[in-house]
Amino acid sequence: MCHDESVPEDDTEHLPGAVGGATRVGRTVRRPTGPWTPAVHELLTYLQDNGLRGMPALHGLDDEGREVLEYVEGRGVPIDREVVLDTVLEEAVAWLRDFHDIVDGFRPEGPRTWRGGEAELGPGQIICHNDPGAYNWIIQGGHFVAMIDWDMAGPGRAIDDLAFLAWTGIPLYREIPVEDVARRLDLLVDAYGEWGPMTVLDAVVERMTEAAARIEAGQARGDQGYINLAKVGEPQRTRDRVAAFRERIPAIEAAL
Secondary structure, three states: OOOOOOOOOHEEEEEEEEEEEOEEEEEEEEEOOOOHHHHHHHHHHHHHHHHOOOOOOEEEEOOOOOEEEEOOEOOOOOOOOOOOOOHHHHHHHHHHHHHHHHHHOOOOOOOEEEEEEEEEEOOOOEOOOOOHHHHHHEEEEOOEHHHEOOOOOOOEOOHHHHHHHHHOOOOOOOOOOOOHHHHHHHHHHHHOOOOOOOHHHHHHHHHHHHHHHHHHHHHHHOOOHHHHHHHOOOOOHHHHHHHHHOOOHHHHHHHO
């Protein structure tokens, strides 16, 4: 349990973007908890203990039952208005590879309750971040410095995380010049060092189709975070974007 130090009332700030809402209080971020929180905290503690860089330190719960995390200095990425630098993309992918290499050793016995429900690791699975979109990156001095918002973590395949990162990090969810897509896709696969670009493109269609299904399921079970996404037209927005992306794939493949 983390007990509040005295923080002046004017040193608090609502942080936009977090699915469940978040508040900066001094040098910390306070976030609502849920049935998934114990599993996520078990994961974060393991990663912290095993030296993963670029993640906010966990400081337990406050007196209101909110989780308390380190506030990471820097700025977020307004993805609809910004395409991150090639170097930032490479740094984020290199971070993802480090995370996957470390989390491969995290094999909790038996099921855990994640945000998507109770699950345990299946064959070929790791605990994925599950939401490593560019909107969850912190940029400082022109460099990727941290991945935030771990609430969606749970079992999955490593390539699913890489595909999700590519969706907003390249980006693939909207149209940019096809030569840029091909170049940045090559950067992404080189930085991760496991799969070729065609494999990643296929994985993106599968993962983002699944993302829409997960949003719909979350809304149906009354998860407020997923219900909030309805305000921006989810899950239909993602389904429309996946359909448009599929039509662009032949041109991307031709440019590779």
